[in-house]
Amino acid sequence: MQQFDCPWCGPRHHIEFTYLRDSKSVASGDLSTPPDDRVELERIYLRCNHPGVHTEIWQHSFGCRGYLRITRNNLTHEVGECLPASPEPAP
Amino acid sequence: MQPYSALSLFKNAWSGHRNWPRAWRDPEPEKSYDVVIIGGGGHGLASAYYLARNHGIKNVAVLEKGYIGGGNTGRNTTIIRSDYYQEANSRLYEFSLKLWEGLSEDLNYNIMVSQRGTLQLAHDEGQWSSLSRLANRMQVNGIAAEMITREELRKLVPVLDCSEHARFPILGAMRQARGGTARHDAVAWGYARAADRLGVHILQNCEVQGMDIKHNRIVGLQTSRGYIGAGAVGMAVAGHSSHVAAMAGLKLPIETHMLQAMVSEPLKPVLDTVVMAGALHAYVSQTDKGEIVMGSDLEFYPSYAQRGNLPRIEQIAQETLALFPSFSRLRLMRTWGGVNDMTMDGSPIIGRTPVDGLYLNGGWCYGGFKATPGSGWAFADTLANQKPAELIAPYSLERFFSGHVIDESGHGPVPQAQ
Numbered sequence: 001m002q003q004f005d006c007p008w009c010g011p012r013h014h015i016e017f018t019y020l021r022d023s024k025s026v027a028s029g030d031l032s033t034p035p036d037d038r039v040e041l042e043r044i045y046l047r048c049n050h051p052g053v054h055t056e057i058w059q060h061s062f063g064c065r066g067y068l069r070i071t072r073n074n075l076t077h078e079v080g081e082c083l084p085a086s087p088e089p090a091p
Numbered sequence: 092m093q094p095y096s097a098l099s100l101f102k103n104a105w106s107g108h109r110n111w112p113r114a115w116r117d118p119e120p121e122k123s124y125d126v127v128i129i130g131g132g133g134h135g136l137a138s139a140y141y142l143a144r145n146h147g148i149k150n151v152a153v154l155e156k157g158y159i160g161g162g163n164t165g166r167n168t169t170i171i172r173s174d175y176y177q178e179a180n181s182r183l184y185e186f187s188l189k190l191w192e193g194l195s196e197d198l199n200y201n202i203m204v205s206q207r208g209t210l211q212l213a214h215d216e217g218q219w220s221s222l223s224r225l226a227n228r229m230q231v232n233g234i235a236a237e238m239i240t241r242e243e244l245r246k247l248v249p250v251l252d253c254s255e256h257a258r259f260p261i262l263g264a265m266r267q268a269r270g271g272t273a274r275h276d277a278v279a280w281g282y283a284r285a286a287d288r289l290g291v292h293i294l295q296n297c298e299v300q301g302m303d304i305k306h307n308r309i310v311g312l313q314t315s316r317g318y319i320g321a322g323a324v325g326m327a328v329a330g331h332s333s334h335v336a337a338m339a340g341l342k343l344p345i346e347t348h349m350l351q352a353m354v355s356e357p358l359k360p361v362l363d364t365v366v367m368a369g370a371l372h373a374y375v376s377q378t379d380k381g382e383i384v385m386g387s388d389l390e391f392y393p394s395y396a397q398r399g400n401l402p403r404i405e406q407i408a409q410e411t412l413a414l415f416p417s418f419s420r421l422r423l424m425r426t427w428g429g430v431n432d433m434t435m436d437g438s439p440i441i442g443r444t445p446v447d448g449l450y451l452n453g454g455w456c457y458g459g460f461k462a463t464p465g466s467g468w469a470f471a472d473t474l475a476n477q478k479p480a481e482l483i484a485p486y487s488l489e490r491f492f493s494g495h496v497i498d499e500s501g502h503g504p505v506p507q508a509q
Binding site for chain 2: 001002014015018019021022038041042044045046047048049050051054056058072074075076077
């Protein structure tokens with residue numbers, strides 16, 4: 001059982017939240033240069049999927065519907081920081 | 092080693108079953124092998140067996156970090172079926188189902204294949220249409236399937252709530268009569284014993300800790316039982332593909348998610364088929380011992396914890412009771428979780444990797460158990476010939492970059508939605 005500390009709503013049970021994706025696979029939003037196909041495909045399909053700590057994008061779907069950036073250990077289910085999400089450049 | 096037979100059973104009964112020989116040896120690792128397979132689950136052991144049986148390559152080792160069949164092979168809901176739409180899936184799973192049908196004789200091990208039929212329930216017109224489309228496609232592919240109405244279903248599965256007042260009213264179902272279940276542990280044990288008899292080394296408590304790659308070719312593995320040289324290496328570690336492949340510097344289109352299942356206390360025979368409700372993602376069957384097996388949905392977030400959370404257990408219990416109200420007094424006996432390689436298109440990845448001599452067999456999502464024999468057969472072919480077997484050629488890692496994804500459910504790169 002995991003508890004996420006929503007910056008807007010306070011601590012809530014994880015079933016109120018929807019996991020969206022790993023923060024590293026989020027598009028950079030930088031449209032100034034034309035995207036490279038291979039780089040974009042790698043961002044869309046490949047994942048850093050090691051057991052351990054990851055930063056993930058979640059939505060508080062059954063609450064304020066805000067987007068969060070949550071640091072979480074996927075092996076122990078230990079939850080770290082829960083921050084408002086903002087786009088992070090693709091790796 | 093003596094083959095199992097009615098005679099050997101009779102003989103051993105005289106001595107109180109105390110003198111059965113061990114089913115497979117416990118050898119010390121050799122310095123090197125022609126082929127090393129990482130992962131002593133169903134897929135790894137089947138691959139080793141078919142390498143020895145079909146290709147005569149017997150200098151083979153299977154490395155298992157724990158005990159064989161201790162991962163997903165022993166954690167699934169034992170269902171076998173081949174009701175897939177996409178051509179590649181249809182071919183692979185049907186090939187597997189045909190192997191399942193003769194596997195006990197082939198392995199000289201009773202894996203208790205029971206072709207009790209599988210039912211996919213339709214709760215609304217949309218699901219009925221989509222299952223009809225699937226049944227038609229299966230028949231075009233030469234796989235028997237039929238649509239059955241609620242009235243027929245009521246006779247076939249009296250314990251299922253087919254009334255109009257049910258929580259999830261049932262319109263009918265798609266039935267694959269050749270589908271069913273197999274004893275999951277026995278699959279690992281049967282393949283292990285059969286592979287061992289052909290000379291394969293099964294090395295348990297042997298964890299791979301590093302890969303020795305020279306000039307982009309794999310030449311050996313560092314393991315907890317020392318260095319083992321290898322002509323070719325096959326990874327069959329589904330659930331853990333990403334971090335084993337990371338030892339070779341690879342990044343895969345896989346997220347690891349957790350799936351739970353559970354069994355009730357045993358009861359007298361009441362359910363003689365497999366009932367699956369795709370809309371609820373619930374699948375229910377009864378084991379030969381009498382327990383009701385309930386399979387559930389993913390947890391919907393990445394996890395390597397081989398244990399579940401209570402909300403999902405509550406959900407699957409509610410769904411099962413909605414379908415089978417008479418189970419309401421059953422007590423849960425055991426629950427467990429397994430970790431699934433969820434790929435970005437819901438189909439497995441089998442074949443070459445960018446490292447020469449290193450092959451991948453993973454990304455099985457929910458479909459690994461039923462594919463075990465076919466996957467082992469085709470992976471053995473791939474390892475023996477050093478090129479992807481025709482049956483599994485569409486499942487290459489490169490398909491994600493060439494636009495040839497095999498997306499059975501049409502969800503796109505959202506693994507938790509597959």
